[in-house]
Amino acid sequence: MPNPLLRLAALATTIAPLLSWSAQAEVVIGVDISSTGPAAAIGIQTNNAVRLWPATLGGEPARYVILDDGTDVSRAVKNFRKLTSEDKVDAIVGPNITASALAGLDVLAETGTPMIALAASAVIVEPADDPKRRWAFKMPQNDSLMASALVDDMRTKGIKNVAFIGFADSYGDSWWAEFNKAAGNDIKVVAQERFQRTDASVMGQVLKAMAAKPDAILIAGSGTPAALPQKTLIERGYKGPIYQTHGIGTLEFLQVGGKDVEGTLFPTGPGVVARELPDSNPVKSVAVAFADKYEAQHGPHSLTQFAGDAYGAWMLLDSAVGRALKTGAKPGTPEFRAVLRDALETTRDLVVPNGVLNISKTDHQGFDERARVMGVIRDGRFSYAQ
Template sequence: MPKSLFRLAVLAATIAPLLSWSARAEVVIGVDISSTGPAAAIGIQTNNAIRLWPATLGGEPARYIVLDDGTDVSRAVKNFRKLTSEDKVDAIVGPNITASALAGLDVLAETGTPMVALAASAVIVEPADDPKRRWAFKMPQNDSLMASALVQDMRSKGIKNVAFIGFADSYGDSWLAEFSKAANGDPKIVAQERFQRTDASVMGQALKAIAAKPDAVLIAGSGTPAALPQKTLLERGYKGLIYQTHGIGTLEFLQVGGKDVNGTLFPTGPGVVARELPDSNPVKSVAVAFADKYEAQYGPNSLTQFAGDAYGAWMLLDSAVGRALKTGAKPGTPAFRTALRDALESTTNLIVPNGVLNITKSDHQGFDERARVMGVIRDGRFSYAQ
């Protein structure tokens, strides 16, 4: 073979893999969830919904790489680095907890990779013009939206004093701040107690809360650990109303709480109580369609807030990927990740199981009041309250 042709053959062999990578035919999404560890109940519900994700995004073939972070922040960051550097994902869905989402922001900024978090706190996406948070979006409703729903319900019931028992972490911090802001002294917070997700007892916190003689107690926790303060309050004779956050939305919470959590009031995404919603609710048809799909696979009354958020993440990406592809950018390239980020940021009137999304440059969450209803636990299941 002539030398000139040999050089061309070598060059073609070298460039071909690069061309195939840069013009990848499939969209690749990395997923980081807590399938094990303290937040496993949330991660399992998330994973159930992910198994229902269609095999396409924006009409193109899609591949999903799902990793477990064990509810460990450092492991979540390692997963982020693997997904971005080795797997070259176009976007990341997850994590389930706020601390892990915050820890991953540096990786997003370094690699220019959009994230759709499945954790609740607004600090993940606010302020949206922060260079790190420019790449961060999230599905769960901001705590401020849910806190105002609680305050409205408390006021309608004539509640004047509230005791607060929350996680001693960013979740509890956010809820205390947002509830205090929404209440503005009406109702008044008469006790503030904290506990760890892994605590085996909260007797001291419960006794202090009861001693403040509140009309109601707000427990700001998520998953099964949120049941412990409620059970302890009842054991010590508390008779008032108990409110929880939308973080309780797992079947395991119902199982662990048993009869002690009946009557619990909580804000929730409409998808959790889809079939009980009034027909006038703008989310009902989409929420019911997802409930039918989910419960056909996992059984009656198995749908949770976290499953709805995870499926909503696919719907959001499906919409955004379709619009990003129209720019001409190809999956697997930095240009496509940027186009996808821009498309996520321009999502308009997208109905997902837990609300209607309108994402903008200043709001990387995008829900309004249509994304919340009040729920109540009746006979061991999540039900619609109003």
């Protein structure tokens, strides 16, 4: 007759791994996206990439709570509060616009929750030692990095005078400041005009910009609203070079702009033009791998800057969560959020679709010149310029 003690020992051996697995808390990540509203074109690309995130982080099960903020700042803050208080998330990815990211900083500080923003302006993370911004990180390149790429291209082309037409918000403010700083004494800004994301006409701004007789015009906007000034410029007969920012990187911008945006010059993350990059580019292999994954789901030439940023956020979290778990802290606790923040801040040489990340106590973005190339709109799609 079998010994009952041996049977119990065998049963315990069988159950122990299951108990160990079930006791491991899952990593929960909140995602705030502008899937509707004026920034919906950006949010949709973000959402597409988030849907491709693997079901693990750092080798452990992960759960993603995805909310739409409707491109509304107050709604974004409500989402932050729900994610932190009800869902007990370990980190937040998003939002897509700068104003919402800035408005959420108080929630991050109050709850000790790290954020990886998908909005561009450096004010989200600078200064990094600010008590609120201590918890804030972001994926998109700083405007200063992209502005210097534009200025380098303008200098190469002999452009001396530029008219500026930008959003009348924090995005436009950041670009106005960074472009002027990069331009220095070499390039003179001969006109500054602003417009709202929801404006139906920018005729007045365009006529004033053209009246200044610039060598080129820079439009500092994002998503489909950035197409309106350019279409108006072409309608009024402007023939000079038109530059845009990396914020235009949506398929909807190409559709809305049509033939009027052909030839547009813009800085972009290398992931957007992955297959056209020279083989020497350090990001190419990772960028092409993501392009293959994304376009298998959404079709050829469907990859954008925003999709690359969103997938890069998962890669950053995967690396940081793996290191945070080694401390012994458990997901779902304040201790884990704190060590996860520290792990994000010590990320080194991590290659993501849009660059190479080296994050530090003084730099919560982490990209350098390897995170930018010049692009051009050619034959209705985003292409590699140089």
